[in-house]
Amino acid sequence: EGVILDVRPIVSHDRRYITLELRPTVATLIKPIRTFTTQLGVGAAVTFQLPELQKQAVNTTVVIPDGGTLxxxxxxxxxxxxxxxxxxILRDIPVVGFFFSRDGKATSMKDLIILLKVEIVIGSELEPNPEDETELLR
Known part of the structure; x- marks a missing residue:
């Protein structure tokens, strides 16, 4: 269960804009994980766990200036x-247990909100790490 965010950044030739191809996906566990055991060839038994998931995904493409926020x-x-x-104890008594227990369902709605800050980083323009310099001197 959780959120997966696939991002494919493309930097413009003038290094002023970034095109982001985004695919956020929300996966929810529907049923508990079922376990299967099988024999593959003459080797030992192999166990598989197969969860049943519900996935919700969307694809989008945006263009953002360098340093911008989405x-x-x-x-x-x-x-x-x-x-x-x-x-x-009272809820477990037959016939009268009904009066001492309550069953119900609750539904809650959730919104997924993601903030992305983009910045073009050029490796050759980064400040050198002092630890790396000491290793070069050795």
Missing amino acids: LLAGMKFAEEKTLDSGVP
Whole structure:
């Protein structure tokens, strides 16, 4: 479960603008991870874990000036939870346990908001690291 952000930056020839190809993806675990064990050839048994995921993804391309900031928003997703509560011991009694327990579902909506700050970094223009210089002198 979580968020994956694929980014492909392309720097313009004059080094003033950056074209970003973005693909944010939200993955949510639908069912618990199932485990399968199989025998491959004459070797030892191999165990696989196969989760069932729900994925939501979007592709976008933007052009940003060097040093600019991008706000990426609009991906919404709902999260459902099953809730149960009650008075200990009393909720487990047949017939009357109904009066001492409560079951329900809660749905919450979430928005994904990502801030990206872009800056062109040219390796030859970076300040030298003093630790690297001492290694060169050895």
